[in-house]
Amino acid sequence: MPHLELRDVRAGYGALEVLRGVSLAVDRGEVVALVGPSGSGKSTVLRVLMGLTPLSAGQVSIDGRPVDFRSRGELRALRDRMAIVFQQYNLFQNMTVMGNVTLAPLRIKRWPRAEVEAEARALLAKVGLAGREDAYPDELSGGQQQRVAIARALALRPEILLLDEVTSALDPELVNEVLDTIRTLAAEGMTMLIVSHEMGFVREIADRVVMMDAGEVIEAGPPAEILDNPRTERARRFFGKVLRH
Numbered sequence: 001m002p003h004l005e006l007r008d009v010r011a012g013y014g015a016l017e018v019l020r021g022v023s024l025a026v027d028r029g030e031v032v033a034l035v036g037p038s039g040s041g042k043s044t045v046l047r048v049l050m051g052l053t054p055l056s057a058g059q060v061s062i063d064g065r066p067v068d069f070r071s072r073g074e075l076r077a078l079r080d081r082m083a084i085v086f087q088q089y090n091l092f093q094n095m096t097v098m099g100n101v102t103l104a105p106l107r108i109k110r111w112p113r114a115e116v117e118a119e120a121r122a123l124l125a126k127v128g129l130a131g132r133e134d135a136y137p138d139e140l141s142g143g144q145q146q147r148v149a150i151a152r153a154l155a156l157r158p159e160i161l162l163l164d165e166v167t168s169a170l171d172p173e174l175v176n177e178v179l180d181t182i183r184t185l186a187a188e189g190m191t192m193l194i195v196s197h198e199m200g201f202v203r204e205i206a207d208r209v210v211m212m213d214a215g216e217v218i219e220a221g222p223p224a225e226i227l228d229n230p231r232t233e234r235a236r237r238f239f240g241k242v243l244r245h
């Protein structure tokens with residue numbers, strides 16, 4: 001049974017239907033890469049999963065149990081199981097690294113401070129930022145700030161991590177340190193749904209690739225199959241463009 005499953009999900013913004021029947025599944029411990037042209041609906045899939053964009057039809061299930069998005073309790077439970085990191089890391093500039101990572105666990109979860117701080121230190125070490133607890137965001141590079149954002153997401157102890165183009169805003173020489181962090185999480189068995197245009201990285205890290213175009217899944221399968229032998233003309237055209245970079 002998949003850890004996370006979308007079945008025939010439709011969603012949009014007002015009269016604009018953006019997801020036109022999306023089905024995909026992520027198994028426990030699996031890394032699934034969501035790829036496709038800009039505007040194809042990748043971010044909207046993640047927004048639906050965080051309960052930020054309502055679905056108009058279809059179903060999202062966790063461990064085989066359909067989520068009732070009308071129930072506030074179920075929505076809260078869903079959000080508790082996921083965490084999302086965006087392209088723009090949006091750290092609080094007036095707070096230290098430690099403050100950023102511990103804010104939600106302390107204020108929203110009300111978990112004990114000693115435990116939260118110990119966990120934050122461990123997470124910062126994992127993302128390669130041991131000893132930078134007292135730094136402020138503007139003292140860090142973009143890659144370091146994005147790694148703080150990943151530690152902040154992990155501090156909420158999610159079961160599933162959603163990453164939306166987390167390296168797209170970074171200078172090229174800073175991309176790899178963030179990819180290294182994601183590699184570490186994958187090796188530890190974190191379930192992840194990753195939107196990325198870094199096709200080399202997708203090929204290396206993804207168990208499966210799901211390609212979207214115009215609000216639909218048009219191909220899904222192992223990276224080698226999808227990236228090297230796409231079945232559809234639309235996928236061939238897309239990979240022809242991105243793989244040349």
Ligand SMILES: Nc1ncnc2c1ncn2[C@@H]1O[C@H](COP(=O)(O)OP(=O)(O)O)[C@@H](O)[C@H]1O
Binds near residue numbers: 037
């Ligand atoms: N908040 C919004 N309001 C209206 N339209 C939106 C909004 N967010 C995204 N869209 C539209 O939905 C479509 C899919 O967007 P998105 O899911 O962000 O695609 P992707 O992440 O694949 O680039 C685009 O046409 C975009 O303009």
Ligand SMILES: [Mg+2]
Binds near residue numbers: 042043044164
């Ligand atoms: Mg997007």
